[in-house]
Amino acid sequence: MDSEATPVHADVTLVVNGTEHRLNVDTRASLLDVLREDLGLTGSKKGCDHGQCGACTVLLDGRRANGCLALAVAHDGADVVTVEGLARDGELSPVQQAFIENDAFQCGYCTPGQLCSATGMLDEAERGWPSAVTGDLEADPVLDDDEIRERMSGNLCRCGAYVGIVAALKQAAQRREGAEA
Secondary structure (H helix, E strand, C coil): CCCCCCCCEEEEEEEECCEEEEEEEECCCEHHHHHHHHCCCCCCCCCCCCCCCCCCEEEECCEEEECCCCEHHHHCCCEEECHHHCCECCECCHHHHHHHHCCCCCCCCCHHHHHHHHHHHHHHHHCCCCCCCCCCCCCCCCCCHHHHHHHCCCCCCCCCCHHHHHHHHHHHHHHHHHHHC
């Protein structure tokens, strides 16, 4: 008897950065592996492969998700946004622009996950979702340093660019508020 299991494949459809992809994937494949290996979208990084570092963060149906922990087959029909899909019509997203202006990256390895997570985090705050450090659960969250750090705590940066990341996210949040006014 063969000790290795025969791979099982399944057909899935993913809408990635606005483009529909029909794929036949190994049912054991993570969303991260499908994005990188099958679709050639290498922006999302494989850091720890255990969901602890956030380098693989993507937006999955509008919510932040660790691509390394999500089985691709479980997300048939899902809408996925990777770092490659954050810019629109050749223009950087407000979060991407703020990262550049605040020098919020050093080596850049964690940056794609940070950018996706930050985009999702700002959407969550805009919807009024509290975090573990939100003081007043009935008021809209105020994105101060502590609130941003807590909300981004699932994304690690080995280079220690946190000061720039927090500054970038405060700037991006302020720009969003200004655009809504």
